[in-house]
Amino acid sequence: MSIMTKGVDSSSGASFDLARFLAAGTEAVNRALDHYLPAAKVRPATIHRAMRYSLFAGGKRMRPALCLGAAAACGGAQADAMPLACAVECIHTYSLIHDDLPAMDNDDYRRGKPTNHKVFGEGIAVLAGDALLTQAFEVAAQCKSRPRYSHQTIILELARAAGSLQLVAGQAADLEAEGKKISAPQLRYIHERKTSALLCCSVRLGGMSANCTPAQLQALTDFGYHVGLAFQVIDDILDVTQTSEKLGKTAGKDSEAQKATYPAIVGLQKSRAIAQDLTQRAFAALKPFRGQARALEALAQFLLKRDR
Numbered sequence: 001m002s003i004m005t006k007g008v009d010s011s012s013g014a015s016f017d018l019a020r021f022l023a024a025g026t027e028a029v030n031r032a033l034d035h036y037l038p039a040a041k042v043r044p045a046t047i048h049r050a051m052r053y054s055l056f057a058g059g060k061r062m063r064p065a066l067c068l069g070a071a072a073a074c075g076g077a078q079a080d081a082m083p084l085a086c087a088v089e090c091i092h093t094y095s096l097i098h099d100d101l102p103a104m105d106n107d108d109y110r111r112g113k114p115t116n117h118k119v120f121g122e123g124i125a126v127l128a129g130d131a132l133l134t135q136a137f138e139v140a141a142q143c144k145s146r147p148r149y150s151h152q153t154i155i156l157e158l159a160r161a162a163g164s165l166q167l168v169a170g171q172a173a174d175l176e177a178e179g180k181k182i183s184a185p186q187l188r189y190i191h192e193r194k195t196s197a198l199l200c201c202s203v204r205l206g207g208m209s210a211n212c213t214p215a216q217l218q219a220l221t222d223f224g225y226h227v228g229l230a231f232q233v234i235d236d237i238l239d240v241t242q243t244s245e246k247l248g249k250t251a252g253k254d255s256e257a258q259k260a261t262y263p264a265i266v267g268l269q270k271s272r273a274i275a276q277d278l279t280q281r282a283f284a285a286l287k288p289f290r291g292q293a294r295a296l297e298a299l300a301q302f303l304l305k306r307d308r
């Protein structure tokens with residue numbers, strides 16, 4: 001898929017080289033993660049190898065990209081956003097390791113490789129996830145505080161997104177909904193927490209690293225919320241339309257586990273329309289940036305059209 005985006009829907013109308021932005025961002029994030037994490041040889045080496053195994057398994061790095069894109073939209077420097085971009089990726093990777101455990105989704109395949117517990121065993125996988133979650137706060141604490149955003153504000157932001165009212169709440173509700181018939185509003189509740197909370201937090205932290213204004217933070221929140229919801233609707237659609245090879249994770253898992261998804265509740269066609277509508281709302285949220293949020297516009301468009 002070409003990722004030179006020319007925004008038909010974009011407020012700037014200009015083209016943006018997203019492929020370049022993503023390649024450069026991913027390289028910089030990988031370098032920074034490598035720097036922040038204990039080396040694979042450091043004792044206890046099994047834990048550090050397990051953390052690094054999943055972190056460098058080839059994820060799309062969408063949360064760091066959103067964080068860096070938001071910082072750029074607010075005129076910030078990439079270096080100032082980097083600890084926060086790395087922190088959200090550590091939390092995301094922890095959630096995937098735990099999500100794949102036999103007690104949760106019980107998956108063998110993730111990011112194109114055997115899951116963490118398949119390689120290191122369940123005990124080490126639990127610990128590698130725990131350590132990545134903790135590492136996220138150690139890394140985030142290394143960011144600069146900003147006139148409008150203290151370290152306390154930044155750490156609170158991250159803790160709330162990862163905690164029992166957001167990410168963990170979504171996962172708990174998702175687990176409890178398995179095999180049950182749930183309504184579209186109940187599904188929305190799950191998506192807001194399981195997926196949108198961390199994506200929205202990534203965007204907000206990028207803005208905070210650039211000392212964004214309250215109005216910019218509100219616009220980023222609105223953008224992140226809608227992009228986050230669209231992301232999960234697309235994820236559900238891909239689960240039924242793509243192969244495991246393409247996704248790098250087991251396709252068809254949702255229906256097998258009798259999970260509530262948009263395709264299961266409203267069908268594929270309506271799900272696509274919902275994803276499009278959510279993306280449109282995300283674009284609209286960027287209006288106050290008057291064309292300065294080009295990476296975010298391009299990312300929203302890319303996420304809607306993604307095939308993995």
Ligand code: GRG
Pocket residue numbers: 058059060061062092094095096098099111167168171194195231232235308
């Ligand atoms: C506390 C034991 C314990 C577990 C928590 C919170 C949690 C486990 C899991 C989070 C739930 C989850 C996996 C939500 C799905 C979000 C989602 C769509 C993930 C896939 O994201 P991509 O496509 O993945 O960005 P890559 O691999 O590309 O980074």
